[in-house]
Structures are given as C-alpha cells and as structure tokens.
C-alpha cells in the first residue's frame with residue numbers, strides 16, 4: 092500500500108513510518124525537510140500523487156487555542172483537499188483521549204481537527220490515544236522555571252508510542268472506521284512520579300517540587316478527566332518497562 096505520513100519525523104510519526112515500512116508498505120514522509128509544508132499546502136500535490144492512505148501525526152508546540160486551531164484546521168483542510176485531488180481513499184488522524192473533557196488551548200485545536208476530519212469528504216478514521224511515555228521527558232523540559240523543573244500533578248494512563256503507531260498502521264490497512272476505540276497504556280500513573288523517575292533514570296539531579304497547574308485545566312488533569320474510559324483498548328508496555336529500556340544519562 093502507498094501511505095503518506097504527515098509529521099513522519101515526529102515521535103509518533105517516525106514510528107508509523109518504521110512499522111509501515113517493516114510491513115512492506117511504500118511510505119512517503121510529509122514534512123518540511125522533504126519539501127512539504129502542510130500548513131501552507133506547498134509541495135503536497137506532488138507527494139500525494141498515487142497515495143492511498145494519509146496518516147496525520149502532525150503537531151505544533153502551543154498553548155494558545157487560536158494558534159492550535161489555526162494549525163490543526165489549516166493542515167487538515169490542506170491534507171483533505173489535496174487528498175481528494177489525488178484520490179486518497181482513507182485519512183487517519185491521531186488525537187488525544189479527553190480532548191473534549193479538559194479546557195486547554197492545544198486541545199481546542201485537536202477537537203477542531205477531529206471535527207474537520209469528520210465533516211470532510213475523504214473517508215476517515217480518528218484514533219485517540221493517551222499521553223505517550225515520552226511525555227514525562229517533554230514536560231520535564233517544558234515545565235521549568237529557571238533551573239528548577241516542576242513535577243506536574245496529573246493523572247494519566249500513558250502508552251508506549253510503538254503501540255500507538257502499530258494501531259495506526261493496523262487502521263490504515265483495515266480501511267475507514269470512523270471513531271476508533273480509544274487506546275491507553277496498561278496502568279494509571281501520577282505524572283509527577285513519572286517525571287521524577289525519568290529524571291533519576293537519566294542522571295538529572297536536583298529538587299523537583301510537585302505542582303498542580305492552575306485553573307480549570309489543572310483541575311481536569313488532577314481529577315482524572317483525561318483518563319480513558321472502561322471501553323478503551325489497553326497496551327501492554329508500562330511506563331516502568333519503557334523507562335528500563337531508555338538510555339541512562
């Protein structure tokens with residue numbers, strides 16, 4: 092199968108590329124390094140010619156609802172329009188468990204992306220996943236004040252990105268299914284403990300005070316609003332298993 096992966100150099104996208112190639116699919120990577128700017132649409136038509144399935148694993152770093160919504164609706168409309176022109180049969184989008192249950196600017200953009208996919212003309216699948224195990228290291232870098240790194244209080248059921256990517260390739264092969272069943276990791280975790288464990292494992296020293304984020308979003312993170320429902324499919328790789336396999340230092 093001919094598969095295009097938007098964001099194929101990112102955490103999730105690069106695993107989708109690797110797994111799809113391993114299964115014998117021909118994969119095109121839609122990123123700026125390959126001459127495709129999905130935000131402006133530049134370069135899309137040339138790379139989508141002959142593609143059957145598009146997997147969207149794009150992301151942008153923002154907390155602003157306006158910036159996030161512009162990014163995710165803009166990139167989705169370019170992917171869908173170019174997909175229609177190229178005869179793409181299936182658009183697969185990766186989203187986040189609980190985007191409709193926690194008020195955050197980034198999540199507002201993801202919700203708008205889901206709505207754009209669902210009302211588009213290309214047959215679609217939307218897969219929501221919980222935070223990747225890697226999220227602990229991303230938060231360590233982002234939740235800092237000067238030299239101090241904050242251990243963020245957040246209930247999560249994190250998943251190994253390889254399990255998310257495997258599911259995305261399974262869905263690409265299966266054909267359009269609409270809203271797929273949510274996926275999550277095997278165990279509920281406290282993000283502050285994940286962050287401290289990751290810091291210790293990778294040799295980062297120093298006091299990490301625990302902190303809850305302010306406002307309604309912070310409350311939603313602490314009260315379990317973004318945990319998966321009982322009907323979610325669960326992966327098998329725990330955060331502890333994942334961390335053990337990460338390089339030290």
Ligand SMILES: NC(=O)c1ccc[n+]([C@@H]2O[C@H](COP(=O)([O-])OP(=O)(O)OC[C@H]3O[C@@H](n4cnc5c(N)ncnc54)[C@H](OP(=O)(O)O)[C@@H]3O)[C@@H](O)[C@H]2O)c1
Pocket residue numbers: 097098099100101102103104121122123124127128129130131147148149150151185186187188201220221222223224226
């Ligand atoms: N991280 C998590 O814990 C998590 C959990 C659940 C769901 N998700 C969702 O999964 C998706 C992927 O997240 P991620 O963390 O894997 O993302 P990421 O590592 O930040 O990767 C983002 C990708 O988007 C590409 N990109 C950004 N702007 C672009 C543009 N204008 N044109 C073309 N490519 C562009 C980047 O490529 P270049 O910079 O090379 O162009 C990169 O490949 C997101 O939609 C996110 O909401 C993430």
